[in-house]
Amino acid sequence: MLQVKNLVKNYGSVMVLKGINFSIGAGTVFGFLGPNGAGKSTTMNVLTGLIDFQDGQVLIDGLDLRKNKDALRQRIGYLPENPVYYGYMNAPEYLRMIGDLSCYPQKEISKRIDELLELVQLTDVTRRRIGKYSRGMKQRLGLAVALFNHPQYLFLDEPTSALDPQGRMDMLNLVEQLKNLEITVFLSTHILADVERVCDRVSILHQGEIRLTEDMNELRQKFIQPIFDLEVTGQLDAILTKFSGLDWVQDVKVEDSQLSVYVSDPEMAKYKLPEVIADFNLGLVSYKIRQITLEDIFVRMVKI
Amino acid sequence: MRTFKAYFKKEIIESWRQYRYLVLAVGFIFFAIADPLMLKILPTILKNQIPAEMMQFMQFDPVQAVANYMKDIYQLGNLFVILSLMGIISDEIGQEKLVFPYSKGSKSEGIVLAKSIHYSLTLLFLILVGFILNTYYVNLLFEGVIVGYADTLRSGLLFAIYYIFTISLLLLFSSFTRKGLVAGMIVLLFNYIEPVLYNIKGLADWLPYNLVRQANMLGDLNMSIAWKSILTTLLYAIILQALTIWRMKRVEVI
Amino acid sequence: MFADMSVMEIIQLLLPVLVIQLILMITALFVLVKAEKVRFLPKWVWAVIIVLGEILGPIIFLTVGREKDV
Numbered sequence: 001m002l003q004v005k006n007l008v009k010n011y012g013s014v015m016v017l018k019g020i021n022f023s024i025g026a027g028t029v030f031g032f033l034g035p036n037g038a039g040k041s042t043t044m045n046v047l048t049g050l051i052d053f054q055d056g057q058v059l060i061d062g063l064d065l066r067k068n069k070d071a072l073r074q075r076i077g078y079l080p081e082n083p084v085y086y087g088y089m090n091a092p093e094y095l096r097m098i099g100d101l102s103c104y105p106q107k108e109i110s111k112r113i114d115e116l117l118e119l120v121q122l123t124d125v126t127r128r129r130i131g132k133y134s135r136g137m138k139q140r141l142g143l144a145v146a147l148f149n150h151p152q153y154l155f156l157d158e159p160t161s162a163l164d165p166q167g168r169m170d171m172l173n174l175v176e177q178l179k180n181l182e183i184t185v186f187l188s189t190h191i192l193a194d195v196e197r198v199c200d201r202v203s204i205l206h207q208g209e210i211r212l213t214e215d216m217n218e219l220r221q222k223f224i225q226p227i228f229d230l231e232v233t234g235q236l237d238a239i240l241t242k243f244s245g246l247d248w249v250q251d252v253k254v255e256d257s258q259l260s261v262y263v264s265d266p267e268m269a270k271y272k273l274p275e276v277i278a279d280f281n282l283g284l285v286s287y288k289i290r291q292i293t294l295e296d297i298f299v300r301m302v303k304i
Numbered sequence: 305m306r307t308f309k310a311y312f313k314k315e316i317i318e319s320w321r322q323y324r325y326l327v328l329a330v331g332f333i334f335f336a337i338a339d340p341l342m343l344k345i346l347p348t349i350l351k352n353q354i355p356a357e358m359m360q361f362m363q364f365d366p367v368q369a370v371a372n373y374m375k376d377i378y379q380l381g382n383l384f385v386i387l388s389l390m391g392i393i394s395d396e397i398g399q400e401k402l403v404f405p406y407s408k409g410s411k412s413e414g415i416v417l418a419k420s421i422h423y424s425l426t427l428l429f430l431i432l433v434g435f436i437l438n439t440y441y442v443n444l445l446f447e448g449v450i451v452g453y454a455d456t457l458r459s460g461l462l463f464a465i466y467y468i469f470t471i472s473l474l475l476l477f478s479s480f481t482r483k484g485l486v487a488g489m490i491v492l493l494f495n496y497i498e499p500v501l502y503n504i505k506g507l508a509d510w511l512p513y514n515l516v517r518q519a520n521m522l523g524d525l526n527m528s529i530a531w532k533s534i535l536t537t538l539l540y541a542i543i544l545q546a547l548t549i550w551r552m553k554r555v556e557v558i
Numbered sequence: 559m560f561a562d563m564s565v566m567e568i569i570q571l572l573l574p575v576l577v578i579q580l581i582l583m584i585t586a587l588f589v590l591v592k593a594e595k596v597r598f599l600p601k602w603v604w605a606v607i608i609v610l611g612e613i614l615g616p617i618i619f620l621t622v623g624r625e626k627d628v
Contacts, residue, residue, distance in 0.1 A: 048407050051556045073409035080407075080558065084400045086314065087627030088321040100310035102408040131627045145404050323585070323620045330582060334613060338575045345568065387621045395626070445571070 001026055002047070002153060002184065007056035009042055016042045018208040019056065024184060024201065026152070029175070031199030031216075032188040033294075035302060038205045040188040041081055044157045047186070048078040060153065074102070077151030081158045083142035087131025091122055091141055094130060095148065102149040116144040120174065136167030143174060154178065155186045160194055172197055192294045202294070204301045211301040219297065226266040227290040228273055230259040233283035242276060257285070307405075307414025315422040324388050325426070331384030332377060332430040336438035339373045344445045365448025370456060371520055373438045377431075377463065378516050382495050385427065385467060389474050390491070391484030392419055393548070398482030402557040412552035416475060420545055423471050428464040435460035451522065459519035462530065466515040469537050470495070472544035479551045512537040579613055586616035595625050 002024040009017040016039045024030045034040050045051045047058060049069045058065040060072050085094055092113050099109035117123045120140040125133070130141065139159060146154055156175070160168040175198050178185055189195060195202055196216070203213040214222070232239075236254065243249045243261065248269060251262040263269035266289070277284060319325045347362040364372070393416075396402050405415075439456045473494065477487035498513040508514055514533045518525055586608045590596065596604055604623050607615045 045558050050403065050406055050558050070409055073407065076407065078403075078407040080400075080403050082400065084403060086318065086401065089314075089317060093317065097310045097314055098404065098408055100306045100313075101405050101410040103306050142404075146407075149408065322626070323589070323624075326582070326585065327617055327620055330578065330613065330617060334575070334578050337578070338613075341572055341575060344571075348568075384617070387617075399627075 001059075001061060002186070003057075003059040004043075004047070005057040005059070007043070007046065007053055007058065009039075009046060009051075009053045016208055017046070017053070020205070020208070020210045022203050022210060022213050024186065026184055027179075027182045028201050029179060029185040029187060029199050031195035031202040032186060032205060033190065033192070033195060033202060033298060034188075034205035035190060039208045040190075040205060041157055043205070044078070044080070044155050044186070044188055048076055048155050049073060050078075074149060075152045076155065077146035077149070077153070078155045079139075079142040079146040079157065079159055081161070083138055083145070085130040085138070085141070088129055090127055090129055091117060091144075092126050094141070095144060098145050098148050104149055112148065116147060119147075119177075120144045121170070134167075136163050136170065139163060139167065139171060140174070143171075151183065153184045153186065155188075157188050158190070159187070160189065160191060168194075192298055196294050204298060206302045212297075219294075220292075226263070226269075227292065227296075228259075228261040228263065228269065229286070229288045229290050230261065230277070231257055231285040232259065232277070233257060233285060234281060236282075239276070239280045239282065242280070246276070248272065260290070305414065307411040308418045309414075310410070311415050311418035312422055315419060319422075319426070327388050328384060328426060329430055331381050332427075332434035333437060335376050335380065336373060336434040337441055339376055340369045340438065340441040340445050343369055343372060364446055366442040366446045366451045367449065367522060369442035369446050370438060370451050370459075370522065373434075373442075374459065374463070374516070374520055377434065381463075381467070382470065382492070385470055386474065386488045386491055386495075389423060389471065390478065390488030392423075392471075392474055393478040393552070394481050394484045394487055397479070397555060397557060398484075400558055406557045413549050416545055416549045416552055420468075420471055420475060420541075424464075424468045427467045427471070428461075431460045431464045431467070432457060435463075455522045455525075458525065459522055462515045462519040462534070465534055465537055466512055466519075468541050469512040469544075472541040472548075475548045476544045476551070479548050479555065509533070510536055512540065582613065582616045583608055586619050589624060590619065593625060596623050597625060598623060 004020060004022050006019045006021060007017050008015070008019050020039075020043070032040055032043065042051075046053045047065070049065055049072065060075065063072060065072055086097075089097070095113045095116065096109055099112065104112060114123075117126065120143055122137060122141060122144070125137065130138065133141065139162070143156075143159070146156075159175070160171050163171060172194060175185060175187065179198075187195070187199065199216055201213070201215050202219065204211045212219075236257075236259070240252060240254070243252045248264050249261060250264055253260040253262075261269075261273065263273070270289075274287075277287075343364055347359060350362065351359075402410075402415075435456045436453065439451055439453055443450050470491065473491050474487060477490045478484060481487050498511055502508050502511055502513050502517070508517075509529075509532060512533075515530075515537060518530045518533055587605065590601060590604055590608065593601075599607075604619050607623075608619050609615070611618065
C-alpha cells in the first residue's frame with residue numbers, strides 16, 4: 001500500500017506540487033496522467049526518495065519514506081524518464097554493478113542478470129556498449145535495472161513516450177507481464193491509450209493538483225455519456241439551429257461535415273436523433289454512438 | 305562496502321575505456337624519460353647559436369636533472385590530473401548518472417572513497433614508476449654525483465601525497481557543480497596561488513605545496529619537517545573527503 | 559660522456575620517447591576514426607592536432623575532444 005498525504009514540493013517560489021493525495025493498493029497498475037509540466041516526474045522523484053519535499057507525508061507499507069529511506073529503497077524500483085547509464089559499459093557489466101549497489105546476494109547476481117536480459121530481450125546485444133543502444137533498448141534495459149532487486153513497487157516515468165510504435169508495444173507487453181508478478185506499478189504518462197490498455201486505476205494531475213482518482217472501470221461507468229458522431233452532406237445551419245433548441249441536446253461540435261452531438265439521455269436520443277435528421281434535407285454518411293474515451297475525460301479534467 | 309566495490313570496479317573500467325590511464329601515464333612517465341633527454345640534447349642544438357662561455361651553464365648534473373623533472377610534473381602533472389579528473393563527480397551529477405545507483409540505495413561514502421582511493425593508488429603507482437625511470441635516465445646521461453633510488457622514491461612518495469590532496473580538492477569542488485570545467489578551474493587557480501602563499505611567513509609549513517618543496521631536497525630532506533607536512537596534508541585530504549561525503553548525501557541527483 | 563656520443567646513440571636514447579609518442583598518436587587517431595561524433599572541432603582539425611601537436615595533441619583530443627559516453 002502506497003499512501004501520499006498532502007504532498008507539497010516547491011522549487012524556490014514555484015509550487016510544483018500543491019498538496020496532492022492519493023493511495024494505491026498492492027498489486028495495482030496505477031496510471032498517473034497529466035499534461036507535460038503537470039508535476040508527474042517531480043512526484044516520481046519524491047516517491048522514490050531521490051528528492052526531498054517541503055510538506056506532507058509518503059507512506060509505503062505503512063512506513064514513513066523520510067525516516068526509512070534505506071529500507072524502503074530495497075522495495076522500490078525506478079525507471080526514470082531518461083535513463084542514463086555509463087555508456088562505455090555493456091549491459092551485463094552495468095547490471096552487475098546494480099546488483100552490488102542493491103546488495104543482491106553475491107552468488108545469485110549472474111543468474112539474475114541472465115534472467116532479466118531474457119525478460120527484456122537484450123540477450124543478443126550483451127557485448128555492445130550501452131552508449132550505442134537505441135532509445136528503446138535503453139528503456140528496456142532500464143526496466144531490467146528497476147526490476148533487479150525484485151521490487152514490490154515499480155515506478156515507470158513516461159516509459160513509452162520517446163519510443164517508436166514497435167518499442168512502445170514491447171514496453172507495454174512487458175508492463176502487462178508484470179501484473180502476473182504482483183508488482184504494484186506506478187505508471188506516469190501523457191499517452192492515454194497506454195493507460196487504457198494496462199491500468200486498473202488512474203489519477204489525473206494538472207498544475208500540481210490531483211483532479212481525479214478513480215478505478216478505470218468505475219470511471220468508464222461514471223462518465224458514460226454517449227456522444228453521437230454523425231457525418232452528413234448538405235447545409236448544416238438549419239439543423240444546428242434545431243439542435244440548439246432541443247433540451248436533450250447538451251452541445252454540438254462541428255468539424256467540416258462531422259457533427260458530435262452530446263446528449264443528456266442516450267436512450268431517448270437513440271430514437272429521437274434519427275427523426276431530427278430525417279426532417280432536414282441531408283445525406284447521412286455515417287451514424288455512430290461513441291463510447292466516451294479517457295481522452296474526453298482527460299480534456300474535461302484539465303480544462304477546469 | 306558493496307557500493308565501494310561496485311564503484312571501484314566502475315572506475316577501473318571507466319579509466320581504461322576512456323583512456324584516462326593512458327593520459328595519466330603519459331603525464332608522469334613520458335616526461336620522466338623525455339625530460340632528461342631534452343636537457344641532454346639542448347646544448348647540441350644550441351651549440352652554434354650561443355657563445356662558448358654560456359655552454360657551461362648548460363651542463364647539468366643528475367640532481368639538477370631530477371629537479372627539472374619534478375618542476376615539470378608539478379606543473380604539467382597538475383594540469384593532466386585536473387584535466388582528466390575535473391568531472392570526477394560533477395559529470396555524474398550533471399548527466400544524471402547517479403539516478404539508478406541512488407535509487408538502488410548506494411552509499412555516498414562508498415562512491416567517494418572508491419573514487420579517491422582508486423585515483424590515489426593509480427597516481428602513486430605512476431609517480432613511483434616515473435621517478436624510477438627518471439632516476440635511471442639521469443644517472444645514465446649526466447655526469448656528477450649519482451642520485452640514489454631511495455632518495456627519489458622518497459620524493460616520489462611526497463609528490464603522491466601532494467596529489468592525494470589535489471584529488472580530494474577536485475572531489476569536493478566537483479561535487480558542488482554540474483560542470484567539471486568550473487571545478488577544474490578552481491583547483492587550477494588554487495594550485496597557482498599556493499606557491500604565492502608559500503612566501504608568507506608562518507604559512508609555508510601548513511601548505512600541501514610544502515611537500516613539493518621538501519621533495520626537491522632529495523638527499524638533504526629533513527624527515528621531521530617532512531612528517532609534519534605529510535600529516536597535515538593527509539588531514540586536509542580526510543577533511544575534504546568527509547565534506548564531499550556530507551555533500552553527496554544531500555545532493556539531488558535528478 | 560656526451561661528447562663522444564654519436565648521432566646514432568642519441569637516437570637510440572630517444573627511442574623510448576618516440577615509441578610512447580607514436581603509440582599515443584596511433585591510439586588517438588584510431589579513436590578519432592572510430593568515433594561517430596567528436597566535440598568542439600571538426601574531425602579533420604582534430605586529426606591535424608593529433609599529428610602535429612606532439613605529446614599534447616593526442617592528450618587534448620582524448621580528454622577534451624572525445625565524446626564522453628561511448
